[in-house]
Each structure stands twice: as structure tokens, then as C-alpha cells.
Amino acid sequence: MTTTSADPADPRTHLLRYLREARESLLLKLDGLSEYDARRPLTPTGTNVLGLVKHAAFTEHGYFGVVFDQRVEPLSWGFDFEEDNIDMWATPEQSREALVTDLRRVAAHTDRFVGTAPLTTRGRVPWWPAEKAEVTVHQIALHLVAELHRHAGHADIVRELVDGEVGLRSRGNNLPERDTDWWGAYRERVEEAARTFR
Template sequence: MTDGDAKTHLHDSLRWIREAVLTKLDGLSEYDARRPMTLTGTNLLGLVKHLATWEARYFGEVFGRPFPEPLPRWDDEDARRADMWATEHETRADVVDRYRRVWAHSDATITALDLDAPGHVPWWPDSEVTLFTMLVHVLTETCRHAGHADILREQVDGLVGLDGDGLALRQDAAHWAERRATIERAARAADPTAG
């Protein structure tokens, strides 16, 4: 595989998973897009906001091509925690549009640079990186958060799948209840001490 093929493959995969993340917001109310679904407050719109912030950094300032809009300081802990949720003053459209603007900026960086182009990540102990390293890192992080989004969306309304088509909606509640009961029986059988 040539460097060009590798770059194209990684970039295409990143483009695909970005869109998959956004499908998790489709059809949700403002509340359901924002509501905290875990003990730590993880929520769907916050995941999008977080991905936008860090992708803007990784394909922006890391390569001396800063994103043209303000970003919270990476070394300010309070500001960093604020990127995981949207305030009532930030609309869903604002967050999604910003993520799409980040994509355009990132895509320009990815297109302009070779895979071995050097970058510097001041918040990493081994701070000297290449575009290849950043492509793999951002793709991995986006996939990780897409998995979080899958689970959160399933908790909101049972919707599962990568294309927003609603796999869970193709089955009735009895189907999913029986599937869950089967899995629960297997878990209990594997651990007879389970309460």
C-alpha cells in the first residue's frame, strides 16, 4: 500500500465515522440530545462538541494551521471539561455546524500535508508526531466516541445502527426483551454467585 492509498483509506474512514456520529442526533428533542446519560454526564451533543474541539486542535495547531475560531485552552482544566456538554445558549445547529467547519479545516490539512509531515502535540509526553499519527489518533478517538454515542442513543429511544435507519425499530419490544432475558440467563449461569 502506498502512502497515498493509506492516507486516502484513513481519511475516508474518518469521514464515514464523523457522519455516523451525527446520525445519533437525528430525530431527538433538544433535551434528549443534551441530557446526561451517565454518572459523569456524558451526552450525545456533548460528544459532538468534544470531537469538534479536539479534531480542530489535532489537525490545526498541531500542524501550525490553527482553526480560525476560538478554542478553549488545552491546559485549562475547567475549559477542557466544558467541551463535553452544550450550554442552553449553544444550539444543536451551532454545535453541529462547528463540527462540520472543523471537518473542512481538518480535511484541508489532511489534503495539504504528506503522511510524514511533522507536528507537535504539546500536551503529549512524546510530543513530536506526524500526520499519519494524528490521522490514526483522531480516527481511533472518533470511533471510540461513536461507540459511546451508539450506547447513549440506544438508552434514549432504543435506536441502534450506524446509518440512523433504526435497527431496533425493526423489532418489537418483545423481541428485544427476550434477547435481553437470554443474555441475562447466560450471565447468571456463568456466575452462580450473582445475586
């Protein structure tokens, strides 16, 4: 096996960077939240910040464990596939610290594996349809980049609903620096534009 290259032409460099950025963006959304606010459902389907972290660890654990027959340490919680959405929320017995540690441990495994295995290494996703189940490390790393960034976006919106905090990699870093009055007027302008289609 080869080691990770910092060569910008090496796709492995970019895969690892985007995986790390997605995880850190997701974990940033927990900063400063109370236990209640980290866990409470803010959409009709129950989306919550800590549940997204738990789901990210669960997903990454499966894709870079089961799919490539890699031994990954078990998660801090057991699961029953008969219970729908068990990976999308934290039970009272599951601590924030344990779920964050799960994600960091699984991430370290993924980064080592993606950083050293040939990107053409083949695996099989048993929960995908048979015609799509045969995959490569490169393909699953791309899939996970999309999955993690999607959930980091969910977490950004959910966190904004909790306390107004937004930002991709730090608080507000990817938004115009404006005060509350400006944002209120901006939102009203967007609402007025939408009302023309009622």
C-alpha cells in the first residue's frame, strides 16, 4: 500500500480534505448547545444536531468497515435494524461525548484506509441493489463526501433554528457580515418576492 500524498494532483488528497471538512463542519454545530438543544427535533421528521452526528458515525462505520471487510471498533451503542431511524437520534443513555468520540474514531479509521488503500480496491455494499453493489474505495469515498456534506448542511439549518448560529467552518464565516436589522430586512425582501407567487 502507498502512503497519503500531499500532491494536489492526487485524488486521495482531495477526498481526505473534503471528508475532514465535512466532519468538522458537522461537529462545529454542537459547539455551545445545551443537551436539550443538541437533541431536540426541529423538523417534522425529527432532525436534530446530535442525531446527525450519530448518523454520520454509523454511516461511515458501515461504508469503511463492512463494505471493504475492514475491522472497525464497534460504536458506543448497539443497534437493531428493525427499528427505523435508530441512527438519527440520541437516546437519553447515549452521551454527546460518546457519540462525538464514535465519529472521531471512525473518521481516523476511514482516513487511514482511504490514505493508504489503492483507490481501485474493490468492495461490496450489501444494502445496495445487486447491480450497484460492487464498488471501489474511490467511489465510496466520493459517496461519503456527498453524504457528510449533505448532513453538515442539515445541521447548519437546524442550528440556525435553535439559536441563529450559522457558518460553514466557523461562526458566520460564509455569510455577509451584517447586523440583525439587515438580516430582518433581507428576509422580508425574500418573503415579498415569494408572496408574488401566492
